[in-house]
Amino acid sequence: MTITSRRPARWRRRAIAASGALILGASLMTATAASAGDDPRVDLPAGFDDAGIAASGVELLDSLPVPAGFVINSDLAFTGDKAIVGSFSGFQVFDISDPAAPALETAFVCPGGQGDVSVYGDLLFMSVEATNGRIDCGTAPITDPAAERFRGVRIFDISDLSNPVQLPGVQTCRGSHTHTVVTDPDDAANVYIYNSGTSSVRSALELEGCENAALTTDPVTEGDPTQWRIDVIKVPLAAPETAEIVSQPRIFTDVDTGAYNGLQNTLPGSAQHPSGSTYSPTPNTNTCHDVTAFPEIGLLAGACQGNGILVDISDPVNPVRIDAVADTNFSYWHSATFNNDGTKVVFTDEWGGGTGARCLETHQPEWGANALFDIVDGKLEFASYYKLPAPQTAQENCVAHNGSIIPVPGRDIMVQAWYQGGMSILDFTDTENPVEIAYLDRGPISDTALTLGGYWSTYWYNGNVLGSEIARGFDTMELVESDMMSANEIAAAGEIELAEFNAQLQSMLEHDPSFAVARSYVDQAERAGTLSGAQLDKVNKLIDKAESTKAGRSASGLLTAAASESGFPADSDLVQGLKALAASLR
Numbered sequence: 001m002t003i004t005s006r007r008p009a010r011w012r013r014r015a016i017a018a019s020g021a022l023i024l025g026a027s028l029m030t031a032t033a034a035s036a037g038d039d040p041r042v043d044l045p046a047g048f049d050d051a052g053i054a055a056s057g058v059e060l061l062d063s064l065p066v067p068a069g070f071v072i073n074s075d076l077a078f079t080g081d082k083a084i085v086g087s088f089s090g091f092q093v094f095d096i097s098d099p100a101a102p103a104l105e106t107a108f109v110c111p112g113g114q115g116d117v118s119v120y121g122d123l124l125f126m127s128v129e130a131t132n133g134r135i136d137c138g139t140a141p142i143t144d145p146a147a148e149r150f151r152g153v154r155i156f157d158i159s160d161l162s163n164p165v166q167l168p169g170v171q172t173c174r175g176s177h178t179h180t181v182v183t184d185p186d187d188a189a190n191v192y193i194y195n196s197g198t199s200s201v202r203s204a205l206e207l208e209g210c211e212n213a214a215l216t217t218d219p220v221t222e223g224d225p226t227q228w229r230i231d232v233i234k235v236p237l238a239a240p241e242t243a244e245i246v247s248q249p250r251i252f253t254d255v256d257t258g259a260y261n262g263l264q265n266t267l268p269g270s271a272q273h274p275s276g277s278t279y280s281p282t283p284n285t286n287t288c289h290d291v292t293a294f295p296e297i298g299l300l301a302g303a304c305q306g307n308g309i310l311v312d313i314s315d316p317v318n319p320v321r322i323d324a325v326a327d328t329n330f331s332y333w334h335s336a337t338f339n340n341d342g343t344k345v346v347f348t349d350e351w352g353g354g355t356g357a358r359c360l361e362t363h364q365p366e367w368g369a370n371a372l373f374d375i376v377d378g379k380l381e382f383a384s385y386y387k388l389p390a391p392q393t394a395q396e397n398c399v400a401h402n403g404s405i406i407p408v409p410g411r412d413i414m415v416q417a418w419y420q421g422g423m424s425i426l427d428f429t430d431t432e433n434p435v436e437i438a439y440l441d442r443g444p445i446s447d448t449a450l451t452l453g454g455y456w457s458t459y460w461y462n463g464n465v466l467g468s469e470i471a472r473g474f475d476t477m478e479l480v481e482s483d484m485m486s487a488n489e490i491a492a493a494g495e496i497e498l499a500e501f502n503a504q505l506q507s508m509l510e511h512d513p514s515f516a517v518a519r520s521y522v523d524q525a526e527r528a529g530t531l532s533g534a535q536l537d538k539v540n541k542l543i544d545k546a547e548s549t550k551a552g553r554s555a556s557g558l559l560t561a562a563a564s565e566s567g568f569p570a571d572s573d574l575v576q577g578l579k580a581l582a583a584s585l586r
Contacts, residue, residue: 041390041422044443048472051445057425057438057482058465061100065473067092067107072452073468075116075178075402077124078461079500082161084124085468086115090137091126092474093161099464099476106162110137112150118181118502120191123240124156124164129175129199137166145206151175153193153233155240167241170233173210173226174287175199180504182293182300184316189238192316194300195231196288215284217267219259227286228252228260232317251311251321252285252304261286264306264326273331273351275367281305281332281353289350290335292504294342299375301336301345308333308347308371310380325373325380329366338506339412340405344431345380346414347371348400357450359398359421361391368399370416372431383431388421395444395451396420402457406465406479407496407509408489409517410524410573413437415465419454420444423467423477427484437484445471461501463494486527488519513580515547518559521574522566531566531574538565543578546585556582 044052053060066073070089077084081097082105090110095103110126112133118125128151134142135150142148152172157165174197182192201212213225220228229250235243254262263285273279283306291302291311298314310323327349334350351368352358358368369387373380392398396419403416412429422441428434445451453471467475481487495516496509511517522539525531531539539562546558559582563575570576 039390041392041439041441044441046395046444046447048445051443053440053442055440057480057485058423058440058477059480060440061464061476061478062102063469063473063475064094064102064104066471067104069109070107072114073470073473074114074456075503076457076459076466076468077117077119077500077502078459078466078498079119079158079161083461083466083474084117084119085474086117086126088114088130091115091117091124094474096461096464096466096476099466099478102474102476104474106164108137108164109139110154110166111139112154113175114177116176116178118179118504119158119500120181120183120235120502121237121500122157122159123191123235123237124158125179125181125193126154126156127176127179127195128152128154129177129197133175149206151197151199151202151207153179153195153243155235155243157240168243170195170231170243170245171207172197172231172245173202173207175202178290178504180291180293180300181502182313182316182505183295185295187316189236191235191237193231193233193235193243194291194293194319195233196290197231198287198289198305201226215265215267215286216261217265217270219254219257220261221258225260230288230291232319234317247317249319251302251309251319252307253321263304263309263324266306273367274329275363279331280351280356283307283326283331283333289333290504292336292338292506294338294506296507297342299338299342301338301347303333303336303347305333306330308336308345308373308380310345310375310378323379325382327371327382329364329369329385330371331368334400335402335504337403337405337414337503339428340407340509342506342508343375344383344412344428345373345375346386346403346428347373348402348416350399350401352397352399354399354401354419355397355450355452357392357394357396357398359388359390359392359396359418360394363391370400370426370434372428372434374431384434386426386428386434388418388424389436390421390439390441392421393444395446395449397450397452397454401455402459402503404459404501404503405506405509406460406493407511408485408493409511409520409577411489415458415460417455417458417467419456419470421454423455423458423465425479435484438479438482440477442472457503459501459503460493462497483527486520486523488516488523491516492520513577513584515543515581518574518577518581519543521572521577525566525568525574531568535565535567538562551585553586556586559585
């Protein structure tokens with residue numbers, strides 16, 4: 001069933017100042033309004049439509065509510081000028097051609113769990129794990145599970161996004177909590193889906209081949225249990241209706257003993273979290289929660305309940321684990337994000353499962369946080385933790401959640417959702433010293449009770465940050481100039497334009513030579529104090545003159561001179577950026 005509606009007026013707001021301050025009713029909160037040393041995110045007024053907002057380095061452009069009949073927004077995917085928002089009720093399609101005025105185009109009812117979505121060309125994939133998922137996308141109760149129930153990965157033909165056509169899809173034994181699109185650089189005819197099911201195992205009477213095994217700390221080496229594996233689904237692009245599982249790799253196996261449950265297999269009640277409470281969820285590695293693929297470098301980072309893993313996917317049908325790490329501070333390894341060149345990984349810990357208040361002032365910065373790793377010789381080397389720096393209230397579900405890279409040249413920057421902790425942008429160029437550079441946060445939905453809400457995902461896409469708010473709807477945001485991000489850096493990031501985007505399928509985002517890119521490197525050198533005074537003035541004047549000249553040998557010569565005047569090494573980003581631009585103008 002498809003519901004199409006006109007764009008609603010509710011939640012429509014306008015940014016009113018270039019500084020990043022936002023007015024929503026009487027709830028104006030900015031850094032400049034706060035007393036010295038105070039974080040304006042602390043003690044924001046509560047409310048559903050009228051909560052206080054604090055922002056720095058980013059502006060909220062617009063907000064659209066969850067459509068009628070829909071509940072609990074989840075993950076996001078993008079294709080062209082459309083944003084697709086998953087939910088527990090189905091998925092929604094928004095026109096984001098004008099990010100300041102997004103419009104709901106389609107709301108497609110198809111329940112079955114959190115409904116994570118991804119896109120590839122004319123195909124939409126959707127995760128279905130809950131037992132109410134029906135083959136026909138209907139809402140009627142299921143009376144014959146074997147004939148009516150669907151748990152797995154739905155596939156839709158979205159060549160006409162206003163009228164999605166459901167294809168057969170692929171049933172799986174534990175359903176699909178999340179999935180990841182994986183491409184093969186050597187195989188343009190197929191795309192692969194790595195599926196992770198975290199729920200109960202279906203009866204073999206409902207789906208043939210399912211085999212439930214008791215979770216145990218003892219080695220499991222016999223039978224073919226559904227646990228301790230992922231599903232690899234092959235989707236022929238010429239015939240997506242024939243998609244099928246082609247392998248079920250046991251990427252948690254102990255290479256010495258052959259035990260399927262070879263990684264962390266903590267059982268409920270067997271250990272306590274460092275906070276003194278029981279682990280929640282329990283870090284029992286019997287599947288992955290989420291995996292992120294980087295086919296260009298042949299690697300995948302898996303957030304797998306009790307472990308973070310690194311996997312060789314050079315053969316996507318037969319992935320091979322090459323490293324695994326664990327951390328007693330981590331309750332539930334939830335998601336992973338590579339930096340732009342695939343040399344670092346940010347793992348998140350969903351301590352509390354996303355429904356708990358895990359950003360209280362009494363909570364340590366390594367709990368419910370990010371763990372940052374460098375990849376060195378195929379191994380994960382721990383560097384540091386990063387946690388949202390502003391404490392939240394006991395009425396706000398808050399913990400590390402989904403994010404993506406913002407392609408600012410020369411820096412590793414990630415935008416990330418923290419549920420009712422809002423959105424935080426961190427610079428992790430130095431993995432040992434990550435720092436927050438921007439944020440946007442609302443007050444709690446309720447000031448008397450913990451009510452589920454907040455950002456499930458905040459992703460950068462083609463120059464803007466888009467957010468899926470669990471209870472309140474869909475948000476569009478833009479970056480604004482600050483001491484931590486220059487106008488040139490924002491412009492350079494915006495020069496990267498993608499045809500589609502799934503946060504869990506990464507590739508290297510390469511900038512073409514441009515004045516914005518070259519000036520970004522100059523701004524970074526000025527910010528770091530390594531280029532200043534007369535030297536900085538001379539470099540900027542040469543670039544200004546080159547930009548006014550615009551093309552030809554004259555402009556190229558001026559940029560080459562700027563590179564020389566900077567005094568930077570020949571292999572530095574600044575010199576390389578100026579020389580690349582010079583070469584492009586000859």
